[in-house]
Amino acid sequence: MIQKHWWKGLAVLILLYVFIVGMRTPLAQGITSSSPTILNSGSIVELSVEGYNTYFTQGENNAFLKIDSSHAICATDIKVLNDNQLKLTFALPTTLPTADANMPATLVVNNTVKGFAIYPDAASIKATPVEDSTSNANWESCDNPLITENSEYDFPFRNVLMETIRNTYFHVPLWFSMIFIFLASMINSIKYLRNDFDIQYDIKSKALIEIGVLYGILGTITGGIWAQFTWGAFWSFDIKQNMTAITLLIYLAYFVLRSSFDDEQQKARLAAIYNIFAFASIIPLLFVIPRMYDSLHPGNGGNPAFGGEDLDNTMRTVFYPAIIGFTLLGFWIGNVLTRVNKIRQELIDRM
Amino acid sequence: MLSEIWFLLRKDITLELRQKYAISGILLYVLSTVFVVYLVFVQLNPRVWNAMFWIIILFASVNAVTKSFMQESGYRALYYYSIANPIAVIISKIIYNTLLLSFLTLLTFGFLSLITENPVKDMQLFIVTMLLGSVGLAITLTFISSIAVKANNSATLMAILSFPVVIPILITLIKLSAVSLRLIRDTSYGQDIVSLLAIDLILISVAFILFPFVWKD
Numbered sequence: 001m002i003q004k005h006w007w008k009g010l011a012v013l014i015l016l017y018v019f020i021v022g023m024r025t026p027l028a029q030g031i032t033s034s035s036p037t038i039l040n041s042g043s044i045v046e047l048s049v050e051g052y053n054t055y056f057t058q059g060e061n062n063a064f065l066k067i068d069s070s071h072a073i074c075a076t077d078i079k080v081l082n083d084n085q086l087k088l089t090f091a092l093p094t095t096l097p098t099a100d101a102n103m104p105a106t107l108v109v110n111n112t113v114k115g116f117a118i119y120p121d122a123a124s125i126k127a128t129p130v131e132d133s134t135s136n137a138n139w140e141s142c143d144n145p146l147i148t149e150n151s152e153y154d155f156p157f158r159n160v161l162m163e164t165i166r167n168t169y170f171h172v173p174l175w176f177s178m179i180f181i182f183l184a185s186m187i188n189s190i191k192y193l194r195n196d197f198d199i200q201y202d203i204k205s206k207a208l209i210e211i212g213v214l215y216g217i218l219g220t221i222t223g224g225i226w227a228q229f230t231w232g233a234f235w236s237f238d239i240k241q242n243m244t245a246i247t248l249l250i251y252l253a254y255f256v257l258r259s260s261f262d263d264e265q266q267k268a269r270l271a272a273i274y275n276i277f278a279f280a281s282i283i284p285l286l287f288v289i290p291r292m293y294d295s296l297h298p299g300n301g302g303n304p305a306f307g308g309e310d311l312d313n314t315m316r317t318v319f320y321p322a323i324i325g326f327t328l329l330g331f332w333i334g335n336v337l338t339r340v341n342k343i344r345q346e347l348i349d350r351m
Numbered sequence: 352m353l354s355e356i357w358f359l360l361r362k363d364i365t366l367e368l369r370q371k372y373a374i375s376g377i378l379l380y381v382l383s384t385v386f387v388v389y390l391v392f393v394q395l396n397p398r399v400w401n402a403m404f405w406i407i408i409l410f411a412s413v414n415a416v417t418k419s420f421m422q423e424s425g426y427r428a429l430y431y432y433s434i435a436n437p438i439a440v441i442i443s444k445i446i447y448n449t450l451l452l453s454f455l456t457l458l459t460f461g462f463l464s465l466i467t468e469n470p471v472k473d474m475q476l477f478i479v480t481m482l483l484g485s486v487g488l489a490i491t492l493t494f495i496s497s498i499a500v501k502a503n504n505s506a507t508l509m510a511i512l513s514f515p516v517v518i519p520i521l522i523t524l525i526k527l528s529a530v531s532l533r534l535i536r537d538t539s540y541g542q543d544i545v546s547l548l549a550i551d552l553i554l555i556s557v558a559f560i561l562f563p564f565v566w567k568d
Contacts, residue, residue: 249515260502273561280557284550285519
């Protein structure tokens with residue numbers, strides 16, 4: 001029995017792991033705010049910095065403002081108010097290293113016990129532009145500031161996402177699993193057409209499409225809730241959201257098609273044909289068209305989010321098992337649904 | 352096989368020119384929709400012109416292609432097509448529908464720009480868009496209508512099945528025509544044209560493989 005059903009137990013174990021680790025792992029250090037945001041060069045400024053999941057009272061802290069990879073100034077004084085708040089004092093040089101009138105600066109705060117936190121575009125530094133940028137020396141005074149690598153197991157902190165980054169384990173794997181399930185359904189449709197119209201394959205492909213549509217709806221709901229918190233609205237006019245809605249429409253039309261025919265064989269045959277056609281047509285929908293347009297989704301308007309840089313390694317340890325777990329679970333539910341429908345079919349045939 | 356296709360195509364065109372069933376339907380549909388649009392807007396700014404143009408094309412195409420399959424009534428069709436290769440049938444139908452839809456799009460464009468102002472700045476690109484659109488819509492709609500015509504309430508089924516599948520083609524077409532109307536500035540529209548051709552290729556190859564199964568009925 002174990003040999004036949006091992007993958008079902010594996011699915012449950014993987015999903016338990018994903019839920020527990022995905023929800024319980026803390027986030028890394030992060031900075032949520034820093035004020036004031038407009039700084040004038042040549043002045044001494046005091047930034048009030050607030051952190052998230054930070055432990056400033058432990059260990060030593062140091063901070064620096066960075067303009068680019070070779071220009072930074074260190075904080076001259078650091079006052080720790082509590083675990084989450086700091087006051088940093090910076091002495092800004094009188095000129096900027098470039099000829100721009102203002103430059104965005106990134107704030108980096110490092111803690112020797114817990115690691116470093118980066119706050120991009122923390123402030124905008126204004127200066128009168130100068131032709132002569134030889135006074136760079138002041139911007140290169142903070143050489144090799146201390147950065148502590150933190151080797152704890154935690155999830156990256158991104159300013160807009162914060163805790164919602166955990167949704168990556170539910171929203172994205174649901175879509176990947178949906179595509180795998182639709183692929184399996186299409187393979188079953190092909191088998192139906194090639195194996196002399198054996199009705200078993202038709203029952204299986206219908207069950208798998210039902211599961212796929214369910215996953216698609218869940219993926220849309222999780223995506224919408226995520227969008228509500230990060231992008232501001234449940235349904236922004238995002239190309240990927242629209243494309244997935246159309247995909248769901250195509251597969252719901254599959255069910256309408258099935259219900260328009262009374263004859264079993266005719267229904268099964270035309271449904272199988274439409275299934276293959278539908279899968280062929282969603283390939284451009286989901287993969288080609290989103291790349292062509294700018295989008296709020298990460299990884300669109302250019303390259304897909306599959307590169308090595310796009311996912312933190314700690315997140316990958318939960319992400320890839322999540323895809324496998326959801327796919328296996330989908331196949332398990334499809335399996336049960338197929339068996340129920342087969343029995344129903346037998347009962348009808350016997351009457 | 353080529354002679355079969357040519358024969359079937361000629362048969363369809365001759366029948367059509369004799370009875371003028373589909374052409375008159377299209378003519379009426381296009382003229383009335385364009386006229387209603389004119390009455391509502393009188394002056395169309397280019398953005399609205401773009402939207403109206405593609406809406407009229409979409410609905411008129413669905414109508415036109417449905418009509419062309421419906422007139423295949425039972426016994427005569429059975430006789431013809433028991434002696435012909437199914438792939439020849441589908442190719443001839445697709446070519447016939449492409450011609451029909453190109454006629455339709457050119458007619459819509461001509462009539463719409465006669466009644467309202469013609470906002471097209473890049474005529475070359477627009478004509479390419481219209482022709483590619485006719486080909487893409489013809490392939491999709493021909494295949495879907497061959498499935499839908501077997502059901503009882505085929506007109507509604509045709510609409511439900513075809514609209515989602517047609518949307519990726521339509522989005523690319525709208526983008527290309529927006530470029531040719533200078534609504535958006537996009538110098539890399541070559542990529543869009545290539546992707547349209549790619550979508551057409553995928554759909555037509557799937558239609559080739561699947562049509563013989565539809566035909567076995």
